Amino acid sequence: MAELIDGKSVAEGVVRRVKALTIELMEKGAQKPGLAVVIVGEDPASQVYVASKSRTAKECGFHSVQHTLPAEMSEQELLAIIGELNADPGINGILVQLPLPGHIDAGKVIQAIAPQKDVDGFHFINVGKLGTGELETAFVPCTPAGSMLLIERVRGKDLSGLNAVVVGRSNIVGKPMANLLLAANCTVTVAHSRTKDLAALARTADILVAAVGRPEMVRGDWVKPGATVIDVGINRIAAPEKGEGKTRLVGDVAYAEAAKTAGAITPVPGGVGPMTIAMLMANTLASAYLAAGLKRPSF
Numbered sequence: 248m249a250e251l252i253d254g255k256s257v258a259e260g261v262v263r264r265v266k267a268l269t270i271e272l273m274e275k276g277a278q279k280p281g282l283a284v285v286i287v288g289e290d291p292a293s294q295v296y297v298a299s300k301s302r303t304a305k306e307c308g309f310h311s312v313q314h315t316l317p318a319e320m321s322e323q324e325l326l327a328i329i330g331e332l333n334a335d336p337g338i339n340g341i342l343v344q345l346p347l348p349g350h351i352d353a354g355k356v357i358q359a360i361a362p363q364k365d366v367d368g369f370h371f372i373n374v375g376k377l378g379t380g381e382l383e384t385a386f387v388p389c390t391p392a393g394s395m396l397l398i399e400r401v402r403g404k405d406l407s408g409l410n411a412v413v414v415g416r417s418n419i420v421g422k423p424m425a426n427l428l429l430a431a432n433c434t435v436t437v438a439h440s441r442t443k444d445l446a447a448l449a450r451t452a453d454i455l456v457a458a459v460g461r462p463e464m465v466r467g468d469w470v471k472p473g474a475t476v477i478d479v480g481i482n483r484i485a486a487p488e489k490g491e492g493k494t495r496l497v498g499d500v501a502y503a504e505a506a507k508t509a510g511a512i513t514p515v516p517g518g519v520g521p522m523t524i525a526m527l528m529a530n531t532l533a534s535a536y537l538a539a540g541l542k543r544p545s546f
């Protein structure tokens with residue numbers, strides 16, 4: 248049976264370290280890290296994530312600001328708020344929760360964030376820095392950064408000689424994940440909906456990352472014996488066994504099947520999800536260190 252990779256406990260460790268390093272930063276005479284979280288509209292899941300981000304920021308000792316904005320607001324109004332946050336010296340990190348309402352161009356909003364405050368790592372400058380290995384100053388998107396920390400816990404920092412397969416090619420997870428694995432010397436293949444014989448390809452992976460958003464798509468017989476399986480999916484499905492109208496969360500991996508063959512595997516919930524918020528804190532802290540002219544701490 249596979250080792251369970253406890254993302255909740257690793258995330259708590261990251262938050263503890265951010266807290267300690269925030270105190271160290273202030274002892275050096277720098278201002279406390281500031282994080283602005285922006286939510287537009289009333290998507291229930293987004294409200295939960297944003298509340299958790301603002302709460303964790305306070306727990307870390309940050310200056311924490313939340314902008315809760317109406318779904319009907321215009322793109323121009325949102326861009327004006329981003330402009331104000333860009334100019335605010337008390338803010339080191341700006342996060343605009345996704346998805347945004349359909350009438351707002353998310354790409355335009357993301358590119359309006361100052362790259363040195365883009366703690367989500369979605370701005371072209373940060374994407375380019377990750378792609379070219381400028382990791383000292385890049386902000387790496389939080390979900391792949393957190394996934395990478397979990398992989399390091401099992402496999403160490405140097406992944407030379409290992410094959411990685413990333414299933415999914417999104418800008419937010421699949422592509423940055425592939426770049427991080429490449430930077431750690433893995434041999435990386437990015438698979439997607441047009442890939443031929445995905446199951447056979449997945450079976451070549453020493454590290455298998457599933458980020459497709461399809462409940463339990465990766466089956467047990469897709470997993471190479473001993474592989475490290477990172478499940479990025481968070482899918483809410485009907486759970487009639489729990490009662491009428493009840494739901495439960497599952498990942499992109501059929502956990503019970505995969506855990507029989509894998510060497511180590513992340514659960515859902517409690518795997519990659521908590522790491523996303525912890526790494527946002529780590530990125531905001533890094534931004535504050537860089538703004539103070541200091542070397543960013545490593546995690």
Ligand SMILES: Nc1nc2c(c(=O)[nH]1)N[C@@H](CN(C=O)c1ccc(C(=O)N[C@@H](CCC(=O)O)C(=O)O)cc1)CN2
Binds near residue numbers: 343344520523
């Ligand atoms: N601007 C951004 N928007 C979104 C991002 C992001 O990184 N930046 N990621 C996701 C949502 N997300 C954070 O924003 C997120 C998703 C899931 C979790 C998490 O801890 N999940 C728990 C389960 C929670 C539940 O019970 O529903 C888990 O997996 O254990 C944290 C953050 C989309 N938007």
